[in-house]
Amino acid sequence: MIKVRALRAALALVLVAAAAPGSALLLESRYVSCTHLLGGGLSVTCDDPATEARRREHLLGIGEVSGPGCDGMVAAGPAPSDVPVTAWVGMDPPPAPPPRATDPAVTARVNAAWDGIERWLGAHASATLRGLARPADPGAVATWEGYVRAKIPDALYASLMRHDGADGFQLPLGLVLATVSNYSSMHSNNCFLLIMGGRPGDADPGSGLWHGSLMPFASSGGGEELFIEPRTGRVGQKRGGEPVRYDGPMGWPSYLDLLEGVANALESGRPLREWYPTVTAGCELRWSDEPAPAPPAGCGG
Numbered sequence: 483m484i485k486v487r488a489l490r491a492a493l494a495l496v497l498v499a500a501a502a503p504g505s506a507l508l509l510e511s512r513y514v515s516c517t518h519l520l521g522g523g524l525s526v527t528c529d530d531p532a533t534e535a536r537r538r539e540h541l542l543g544i545g546e547v548s549g550p551g552c553d554g555m556v557a558a559g560p561a562p563s564d565v566p567v568t569a570w571v572g573m574d575p576p577p578a579p580p581p582r583a584t585d586p587a588v589t590a591r592v593n594a595a596w597d598g599i600e601r602w603l604g605a606h607a608s609a610t611l612r613g614l615a616r617p618a619d620p621g622a623v624a625t626w627e628g629y630v631r632a633k634i635p636d637a638l639y640a641s642l643m644r645h646d647g648a649d650g651f652q653l654p655l656g657l658v659l660a661t662v663s664n665y666s667s668m669h670s671n672n673c674f675l676l677i678m679g680g681r682p683g684d685a686d687p688g689s690g691l692w693h694g695s696l697m698p699f700a701s702s703g704g705g706e707e708l709f710i711e712p713r714t715g716r717v718g719q720k721r722g723g724e725p726v727r728y729d730g731p732m733g734w735p736s737y738l739d740l741l742e743g744v745a746n747a748l749e750s751g752r753p754l755r756e757w758y759p760t761v762t763a764g765c766e767l768r769w770s771d772e773p774a775p776a777p778p779a780g781c782g783g
Contacts, residue, residue: 549694
C-alpha cells in the first residue's frame with residue numbers, strides 16, 4: 483500500500499473591488515483575482531487579503547448549512563499542496579464486506595422488476611442487456627454512505643447489488659443509471675455549484691439548488707440528473723444551476739416505483755409516463771414520445 487497524490491481542480495475568479503483613497507466621491511476600481519482549489523477542501527486564495535477573507539467567510543457560511551458531504555467541503559485555510567489517498571499497488575486490497583441486510587419484501591420487488599427488464603432486453607434489445615453492469619462492491623457502497631452520513635434506501639441498495647449502473651440502459655431524457663464510483667463526483671459537483679453560486683437559503687432539499695443529504699443516482703451527461711431525497715424516498719430531478727424539483731416528468735414517489743414503472747412499460751408496451759420504449763438498429767433500448775414500431779429483427783438473445 484502506498485500513498486499517492488490526488489488531483490485538484492482549480493477555478494480562477496476575478497472580483498471587482500473598490501477603494502477610495504482620499505475621497506468619498508472618487509472611487510478607484512481594481513480587479514482582484516481569486517483562485518479556488520478543490521482537493522482536500524475548497525480553498526480560496528486571492529491577491530487581496532481582505533477580499534480573500536470576505537470570500538472565504540461567504541463560502542463557509544453556505545457550506546455550514548449545505549448538509550452532509552457539502553458541509554466539510556470548504557477549507558478554513560489554503561488547501562494543502564498534497565492530499566494523500568490510499569492506493570493498492572502490487573497487492574490485493576482487503577476483501578469486500580458482504581452486502582448489508584435489506585427489507586426482504588423490497589428486495590423481492592426490486593429483483594422481480596430487474597427480472598422483467600432483463601427478459602424484455604434479452605428478447606428485444608440484446609446490446610443493452612450486455613451493457614448491464616455487475617453487482618456493486620458493498621464496500622464502495624458503505625464508503626459512499628459514510629460520506630453522506632446516511633443509508634441508501636433499501637430499493638436502491640438492492641438494485642446496486644443487482645447492477646452497479648447500466649451503461650447503455652437509458653431511461654427517458656437520456657438518463658443513465660450511474661455507478662457507485664460516480665456518485666461522489668456527481669454529489670461534489672452539485673455541492674460545488676451550490677457553495678460557489680448560491681446563498682445559505684439555497685441549501686434546501688425541498689426546493690433549493692442542492693443539499694448534501696440528496697443522493698444522485700442517474701445522469702444524462704448533459705446536466706440532467708435524478709436523485710433520492712432519503713427522508714421521504716422521493717425521486718427528484720436536477721438540471722445544472724436550476725432548483726431541485728419533484729414534480730417533473732421523471733419525479734417518482736420512490737426509486738422502487740421508478741424501477742417497477744420501467745419494467746411494466748417494457749413488458750406491457752404501454753408508455754412510461756409520456757415515453758414509449760423503442761429499439762435502435764444497434765439493438766439498444768431508447769425512449770420515444772410516440773409509439774414505436776416492432777423492434778428490429780435479430781435483436782434478441
